[in-house]
Amino acid sequence: MIVVIQRVSESSVKIDGKVKGKIGKGLLLLLGIEDADQQEDIEWLSKKIVNLRIFPDENEVMNRSILDIGGEILLISQFTLHASTKKGNRPSYIKASKPDFAVPMYEKFIETLQKDLEKPIETGVFGADMKVALVNDGPVTIIIDSKNKV
Structure with missing residues (x-):
């Protein structure tokens, strides 16, 4: 699993012109799933x-977690995070999971994240054409690949 984490002062996602999810201070997460991902990737991530x-x-040092500040999370599925650009100019998405595997993993990730955050999160809709808006706070953007955890 690959996740792009953006610290935001606000973020939202629209589908067909309607707001599906919206948060204030917290994290916007863009999540990519591949066939090699397992439950342990979900739990670790x-x-x-x-x-x-x-x-x-209080000293403006990045020293607090989302748990510490009581922040919110907006999670968006994004298969393009697994794009391969080695050959040519057209990305290949062969490494990204197909919906039959990815949807259950995405749903398990939502469930696990809500449990760890100790409150519900906002989400987009897997596979939908989404319009994501955000105000990146900092800016702070971090990329984590669960395959690099060791």
């Missing part, structure tokens, strides 16, 4: 995200 200390403390 979820714990890493909720404990990642990227919010400022």
